[in-house]
Amino acid sequence: MASRHDCCRETLSANLTPNRRRVLQQLQRSERPLSAYELLELLRQDGVSWQPPTAYRALDYLVEQGLAHYLQSIQKYVVCPHSDCSHFSQLLICVQCGQVQEVAMPAALLTALQQQAEELDFQLAPQFLELKGVCGRCRGSAIDRE
Ligand SMILES: [Zn+2]
Ligand SMILES: [Zn+2]
Numbered sequence: 001m002a003s004r005h006d007c008c009r010e011t012l013s014a015n016l017t018p019n020r021r022r023v024l025q026q027l028q029r030s031e032r033p034l035s036a037y038e039l040l041e042l043l044r045q046d047g048v049s050w051q052p053p054t055a056y057r058a059l060d061y062l063v064e065q066g067l068a069h070y071l072q073s074i075q076k077y078v079v080c081p082h083s084d085c086s087h088f089s090q091l092l093i094c095v096q097c098g099q100v101q102e103v104a105m106p107a108a109l110l111t112a113l114q115q116q117a118e119e120l121d122f123q124l125a126p127q128f129l130e131l132k133g134v135c136g137r138c139r140g141s142a143i144d145r146e
Contacts, residue, residue: 012065022048023058024079027068032098033076071100073130078102089128094135105129 016024026042027034034042036055043050059077062068068079074093078100082089088105105128117124 020058027079033078033100035076088126091128091130093132095132096138
């Protein structure tokens, strides 16, 4: 079970190897989620040239530790803003600008999901839902152009 840790995020971040820390910093600096190749390109601009497996290993580790999330639907990585290591959340992905907002899963929804799972003798692991849509900023700029 990779989703529950009895550690806090500061300890985790502090104990990262230089490669992992570099990747985490790139994700933190980026305004939107990054694919592994976008990450490699940003590193290259910083004068660091890595082979893809090096980036994937670091990204996998950050995801495993809950410091970043992998968004399956767009195949990109985003830093996790939460301070605890295990949580249920929703990631709101703007299909226009690509920005992602992470918010807690509404309690009523979480309860409903957990109840239904329990009825099937199934225990949900902390996870997130990927929800696509258009953010306020993009909807605003669309109106401006009309
Ligand atoms: Zn998160
Ligand atoms: Zn947007």
